[in-house]
Amino acid sequence: MAYAEQYIEKLRKSGLRPTKQRIKICEVLFDAEKTFHFTIKELVKIIENQANIKVSLATVYNTVHAFMKKGYLKEIPLNASQSYYDTNVTHHHHFFDEEENKLIDIHQDDVDEVNIKRTIPGKKIRSVEVIAKIVSDNQSQK
Amino acid sequence: MAYAEQYIEKLRKSGLRPTKQRIKICEVLFDAEKTFHFTIKELVKIIENQANIKVSLATVYNTVHAFMKKGYLKEIPLNASQSYYDTNVTHHHHFFDEEENKLIDIHQDDVDEVNIKRTIPGKKIRSVEVIAKIVSDNQSQK
DNA sequence: TCAACAGTTTAGAATAAATATAATATATTA
DNA sequence: TAATATATTATATTTATTCTAAACTGTTGA
Known part of the structure; x- marks a missing residue:
């Protein structure tokens, strides 16, 4: 199956018609060899550089929100001025480098399962996310 | 030691002079029997209702940022439109009820220690936070 | 007592992310 | 292809947060 067809399917499943703009967004998000983290602003910049078509912020x-709702993208819980998204929707966790403002994936296997012993009546857990904030370790320099 | 003196000490340690406004903020944040979660907007509203003094947003x-820097308050990593803060600065985790937009503390003892096997050269972990998103469990109704 | 000053408070302006709007353009369908 | 339903876009709006500059407070030292 050609890439374009995969994208059209992803779009339709998300309740969106496949348009030039949306397919371009798919190319940037899902063509990459690796998954990656991005902000809306960064995504727009990448599209601007790669494409000969114009895509508006709106x-x-x-499109990003529709993909989120469908589970093709995940939002990463961070207290940043802008939202960070992740094309890796498998269960995994993150380091957040506070000095470089960069996210690094932590594979699920690299974290023992997080076992929460407490429950809330009438509620179930939908997701569990671990954010480990990291900074330079100057002690290790000596 | 009277409450006011504790607040004055907290303020001085945060590099702030004890003023009427700042002491009022301390009263709201640190007088409570229990720790609590708040947004800036909520905090301003509480002060408005309780106090006969006016405190500006700025x-x-x-003041909240100075307390954060000093470690008297913690910011909770959430992708919300506004920042959430916590007066409980001990090591603990959170449920976030996505339907009611409410935070619930999870005591450290209720989560097995989160063990991250991966390391990043030259970096050390400063904090590890777990956010468990919860929703209604309709299955349990039957 | 008062002048000088360092730090505060405040209203309002500025910034920036995210969302809404409404006219125009495009895709779908029958 | 015509009719319709949905998309795109530029622009305006909203909202949280930060910045600014002027007025204020309290302290110190002559």
Whole structure:
């Protein structure tokens, strides 16, 4: 199956018609060999550099949100001024480098399963995310 | 030691002079029997209702940030439109109820220690936070 | 007592992310 | 292809947060 067809399917499943702009967004997000982290602003910049088509902010926001809702993208819980998204939707965790403002994946196997002994009546856990904030370790320099 | 003196000490240690406004903020944040979660907007509203003194948004932001820097408050990593803060600075975790937009503390003892096997050269872990998102469990109704 | 000053408070302006709007353009369908 | 339903876009709006500059407070030292 050609890439374009995969994208059209992803879009349709997300309740979106496949348009030039949306397919371009798919190319950037899902073509990559590796998964990656991005902000809306970064995504728009990548598209601008790669493509000969123009995509407005609104379209990018709408498309990203539709993919999130469908589970093709994940939002990473961070207290940043802008939202960070992840094309890796498998269960995994993150380091956040506070000095370089960069996210690093932590594979699920690298974290023992997080076992929460407490429950809330009438509620179930939908997701468990671990954020480990990291900084330079100057002690290790000596 | 009277409460006011504790607050004055907290303020001085945070590099702030004890002023009427700042002491009022301390009263709201640190007088409570229990620790609690709040947004800046909520904090301002509480002060408005309780106090006969006026406190501007800027003063609240500045004071909260100074307390954060000193470790008297913690920011909770959430992708919300506004920042959530916690007066409980002990090591603990959170449920986030996505339907009611409410935070619930999870005591450290209720989570087995999160053991991250991966390391990043030259970096050390400063904090590890677990956010468990919860939703209604309709299955349990039957 | 007062002048000088360092730090505060405040209202309002500025910034920036995210969302809404409404006119125009495009895709789908029958 | 015509009719319709949905998308795209530029622009305006909203909202949290930060910045600014002027007025204020309290302390110190002559």
